[in-house]
Amino acid sequence: MKAAIHNLGCKTNAYEAEAMEQALKEAGYEIVDFNSDSVADVCVINTCSVTNIADRKSRQMIHKAKAANPDAVIVAAGCFVQENAEEIIKKEPVDICLGSNDKHLLVESINSFLQNRENICVVSDISKEADFEKLDINLTPRHTRAFIKVQDGCNRFCSYCIIPMVRGRVRSRELEDIVSEVTGLAKNGVREVVLTGINLSSYGTDFKDGTDIGDVILSLNDIDGIERIRISSFEPQLIDKDFLNRIKRADKLCPHFHLSMQSGSDGVLARMNRGYDTDEYFEKCGLLREFYDNPSITTDVITGFPGETQKEFEETLSFVKKVRFFDLHVFQFSPRKGTKAAQMPDQVESRTKKLRSAVLISAAQEMNKEYLQALKGSVAEVLMEERVSRGEEAFFVGHTKDYVKVLVKDTGEDITGKVVSVRLTGADGKEMTGETI
Numbered sequence: 001m002k003a004a005i006h007n008l009g010c011k012t013n014a015y016e017a018e019a020m021e022q023a024l025k026e027a028g029y030e031i032v033d034f035n036s037d038s039v040a041d042v043c044v045i046n047t048c049s050v051t052n053i054a055d056r057k058s059r060q061m062i063h064k065a066k067a068a069n070p071d072a073v074i075v076a077a078g079c080f081v082q083e084n085a086e087e088i089i090k091k092e093p094v095d096i097c098l099g100s101n102d103k104h105l106l107v108e109s110i111n112s113f114l115q116n117r118e119n120i121c122v123v124s125d126i127s128k129e130a131d132f133e134k135l136d137i138n139l140t141p142r143h144t145r146a147f148i149k150v151q152d153g154c155n156r157f158c159s160y161c162i163i164p165m166v167r168g169r170v171r172s173r174e175l176e177d178i179v180s181e182v183t184g185l186a187k188n189g190v191r192e193v194v195l196t197g198i199n200l201s202s203y204g205t206d207f208k209d210g211t212d213i214g215d216v217i218l219s220l221n222d223i224d225g226i227e228r229i230r231i232s233s234f235e236p237q238l239i240d241k242d243f244l245n246r247i248k249r250a251d252k253l254c255p256h257f258h259l260s261m262q263s264g265s266d267g268v269l270a271r272m273n274r275g276y277d278t279d280e281y282f283e284k285c286g287l288l289r290e291f292y293d294n295p296s297i298t299t300d301v302i303t304g305f306p307g308e309t310q311k312e313f314e315e316t317l318s319f320v321k322k323v324r325f326f327d328l329h330v331f332q333f334s335p336r337k338g339t340k341a342a343q344m345p346d347q348v349e350s351r352t353k354k355l356r357s358a359v360l361i362s363a364a365q366e367m368n369k370e371y372l373q374a375l376k377g378s379v380a381e382v383l384m385e386e387r388v389s390r391g392e393e394a395f396f397v398g399h400t401k402d403y404v405k406v407l408v409k410d411t412g413e414d415i416t417g418k419v420v421s422v423r424l425t426g427a428d429g430k431e432m433t434g435e436t437i
Contacts, residue, residue, distance in 0.1 A: 003029040004040040004069075006061050009048030011196040011232050013078060015149040017046045019135035020077070020106050027107045034065070042073045042110055046103075047080035049166055051334040055080055059092065066093040073113055077103050079166040083338075085123040099123035100167055101133045101152075126168035129153075130206075133171075136181050139188055144385045144417050146190045147232075150178050150216060151197030155205075156235075158262075159273045160305065160333065160341035163198060170202045175211055179219050186225030189417060192383055193220060194230040201235040213238075214246045221250040227419055228383060228401065233258045236276050239284040244291045255295035256326075256403040257288055262302050264319025265312035271344070272305065278319055285323050296326035296371065296402035301360055304333040304353030306344035313356050320363055326371050326402070327430075328364035330357050372404065372427035379437060382406045382422045384415045405431045 003024045007017035021031055024042070032038035043065035047058035058080040066074055076088055077098040085097045096109050102122045109120050132152060139146055153168040154161075182193055195216065197203060204212040220229050229252045236259055247253055259281075263269050266277045288295050301316065320328065332353040335342035384398040387410060394410035398420075406422055408415075415436070422434035 001029050001041045002032045002038060003042040004032050004034040005044045006034040007046045008057055011147050012149050012198055013046055013048060015147040015196055016103055016135060018137045020044060020103055022137055023107050040069050040072050043069050044075040047076055047078040049079035049083055049162060053334060062092050062094060073110055082123060082126055082166040085121055089119055089121050095119055097121040097123060100126055101129050104133055104135055129168045132173045138184055139190055143190055144383060145192040146185050147194050147196050148182060149196050151200055151203040154199040160339055162336040162339055165338060167198050170206050172203050172206050175215060175219060178216060182220055182226060183223055186223055191417060192228035192230060193226060194232055196232040200233055201238040214243060217247050217250045217253055221252045228252055228254055230254045230256060233260055235260055236281050236284040239287055244287060248291055254401040255292040257295055258298045261299040264316035268305050268308055268312050271307060298327045299325055300329045302331050302333050303356040303360060304348035306341055307346040308348055317359060317363060325367055327368050328360060330360045332357050368430055372432055375424050379421055379423050381419050383419050387416060406434050407431060408434050408436055
């Protein structure tokens with residue numbers, strides 16, 4: 001039996017897709033590429049619902065899987081299913097629906113369907129879920145980096161966000177379980193772990209013993225074989241001197257911080273219900289730069305939020321340039337049914353959102369270029385991840401601690417999975433070239 005998996009969405013989804021793939025392998029399935037010509041007996045689409053576009057892509061992937069594999073068992077799992085299971089099972093070519101907290105039932109559900117040939121829909125009431133879903137991964141030595149899901153759910157209820165409705169309340173993974181999984185991954189050759197969650201900063205708030213994300217970082221720092229720890233995203237409220245003093249003790253923690261922002265206008269931030277203003281956010285960036293030498297700070301920005309005036313957009317653009325981010329992820333506002341923002345007056349027209357998005361992307365490119373140019377001539381430690389061909393030449397590709405992508409010419413020695421010293425010699429787009437020392 002052959003199975004194919006297609007993942008949509010965030011790093012947390014990526015972890016869950018890998019865990020489902022592992023469960024299928026352990027059940028005896030051969031994993032084939034979702035986009036290959038190989039015919040699969042089971043197709044799993046791990047869906048996303050963060051935007052309307054994500055919903056549409058989820059539907060498209062379901063139909064693509066069915067068209068390419070008409071006799072396969074089609075499984076839809078995740079956030080899009082959590083919100084739309086009843087409609088999906090009736091209207092889409094899906095045999096099995098699994099909700100956001102039900103992916104551990106994948107193999108069991110497939111076996112049941114194959115035996116009875118009756119549609120299966122397992123979608124728990126996410127608002128009542130209090131337990132962290134038990135999933136794990138055990139990657140092969142070809143992997144150098146692994147996503148590690150340590151937290152799920154969110155209690156923030158930003159006015160534009162559907163995630164609390166499809167992921168539920170905050171649920172944290174036991175520290176002992178995290179350490180055990182990462183220890184096993186290190187033995188299999190993983191050198192870098194990326195901690196992920198729906199709202200990583202809230203890790204441990206559902207525990208009674210005071211364990212927080214700082215404890216996770218410090219515990220993983222002691223694991224032999226792990227050379228780098230990376231954080232997928234932080235909320236600015238988490239950052240203060242006490243917290244930074246603690247995590248600074250973790251010498252394996254990468255100075256690459258994705259600090260959620262969404263807007264550089266106080267008026268827009270208030271309507272978003274983000275819980276901070278630009279002064280506080282700028283202060284947090286200053287603290288990161290006080291504790292770490294030239295850290296790469298990245299963020300998300302939403303353009304065209306309801307009521308965003310030209311003045312508010314210009315405030316965001318000015319603030320972005322003031323912070324001097326390493327990179328921006330720019331999104332055009334997409335109204336989500338069931339959120340407060342979808343019902344707000346003064347919705348911004350699509351053309352304006354596109355224009356503002358283009359301006360921010362251009363600013364991001366300039367800041368990224370400036371950051372990389374400043375690195376030319378310096379020496380960085382690069383974790384080499386894979387060998388690639390560019391025309392007639394071969395290169396090893398990896399990332400620095402601050403997540404700069406670096407290409408080094410292949411000179412005959414396989415350095416995949418190794419941390420090597422590289423003198424950075426040039427910058428091209430978002431990549432740098434270098435020479436091993």
